[in-house]
Amino acid sequence: MPETPHLYLVPTPIGNLEDITLRALNVLKSVDVILAEDTRTSGKLLKHFDIKKPLESYHMYNEHKSVERLIARMKEGTVMALISDAGTPAISDPGFLLVREMIERGFTVNCLPGATAFVPALVNSGLPIDRFVFEGFLPIKKGRKTRIEALLNESRTMVFYESPHRLLKTLLQFSEVFGPDRTACVSRELTKIYEENVRGTLAELIDYYESHPIKGEIVLTLSGKK
Known part of the structure; x- marks a missing residue:
């Protein structure tokens, strides 16, 4: 029999609660503790599915100092699940540092398939999806212009996450660098009513x-250079 993972990465719905998988529910019910980006947000999700497991905070502000403590507990046999507020952990969310350290030390990690925002946005865009590059969030200030300009000759479709109050600024910057005729798609509130x-x-x-x-939550898809 395969070894029981010490850590499960469990995708959670990006909007519609029906998008959680049966396997995800079973894993969340079976682990010893659930690491959550925001325990208040995740607490509502777990309550909806009647999952009564201890919740602990694991977010971008404490992940560096939490890794050693969590690994020590896993050495004692504690099995954990990591979830983000929405979507797949470590995709523009905390998780990478913990996964990297666990793999380097020989622990078992298992990532479940499930919801993530950029896939439906990419497919919905109508842009070529045979080859694409995921850029996540652009830097807010320092390095933002350099990062955009570095993509000037990118021929693959590009996918970005963006906040609503920065969307127009990003579109204007893209127009300056890539030209106003470059095609794009703005996907908002995926899987939700609006x-x-x-x-x-x-x-x-x-x-x-x-x-x-x-x-609302936004995914911006941009066509590549022809």
Whole structure:
């Protein structure tokens, strides 16, 4: 029989609670403790599915100092699950540091398949998806312009995460670097009631969002250089 993992990475719904898998529910019910990015957010999810397991905080502000403590507990036999507020842990969320350290020390890690925002956004975009690159969040200030300019000759479709209050700024910067005729898609509130996918050139998207203030979680998909 394969060794029982010391850590499970468990994807959680990005909006619609029906998107959680049966396996994810079974794992969350079986582990000793659940590490959560925000225990308040995750507490609501676990309550909805009647999962009564201890919750502990594991987020970007404490992950560096938490790794050694968590590994020590795993050496004692504690089995843990890591979840983020939404989607797959370690995809633009905490998790990478813990996974890397565990692998280097010979612990068993198991990542379940499941919800993640960039896949439906990419497929919904109508842009080529045979080859793509996931860029996650751009730097907020330092290095932002350099990061965008480094993608000038990227021929693959590019996928970004962005916040609503920075979306228009990002579209304007993309237009300056890639040109106003480059096509893109803005996906908002995926899997939720007000899901929206707006497609067009960067110039058209800028015009649209200058008169349509936006809220919610956003995935921005940009076509590559022809």
